[in-house]
Amino acid sequence: MRTYDFTPFARSAIGFDRLFDLLNAGSKEAGEGYPPYDIIRTGDDGFRISLAVAGFKASDITVTTQRNLLTVAGRKAQAKNGLNYIYHGISAAPFERRFNLADYVEVDSARLENGLLQIDLVRRIPEAMKPRRIEIGAAEPADQGIPAKAA
Template sequence: MARMTFASHPFLLGFDQLDRLVERTAKSGNDGYPPYNIEQMDENAYRITLAVAGFSEDDLAITIEDSQLVIRGRQAEDAADRVFLHRGIAARQFQKSFVLADGMEVRNASLENGLLHVDLTRCLPETVVQTVKITRA
């Protein structure tokens, strides 16, 4: 039996790519590290905040790949002469992915007090009305 998805509805033409994005996001394997918040700043502005204590700007990378915002963190290796009696501050590498809708743009990224803020805005396209001429076949 074929798997039914929302994009298979007869009135949703051309939404196959969106269906694949939803499936890819579900399989992305994002765990809970590092913790993050997503805030709506106003009608067309959003902020993603990740708790990245111990990471510097050089340890973090932000890219947009195929309609996905990808945030990666990797700290430099600790000096071999350090001996931890307890190590409770996570310092492992991570990758977080967020699927972006068409028109979403990253405006700014800043690191403040162990929090990485990524600001996004939605650029609304102009409304276009087209008239399609009907011809005889």
């Protein structure tokens, strides 16, 4: 694990503290590998996170979102089914994955299919934040003559 020192940048970048914290946090989480996931771009403003959650039911998984943070957690109910495993390779370990979301990125839907949890995300920028074209009007004609001084 490596932590970078962003002090030289922080001296001249006002209000970017959160960005530097996210960069450092991202390098710490790189070692975690369970459950594996993919992030896919589905369009200009669409994304999909696919998590491999084999063995988990929809009721075992919670997907929560709060300001700029998506959390996916799974905890399998311990069932006493009397099975005597010789080898148990499908993990049932509890997990929690966190994804930092950019501004205006929202969860559109989540579904579990074939052992993959599919979370669709969409960027919805408010109309007030979108670029808009400003019409340039013609200037009012100024007086052509210079007022004469009274003698």
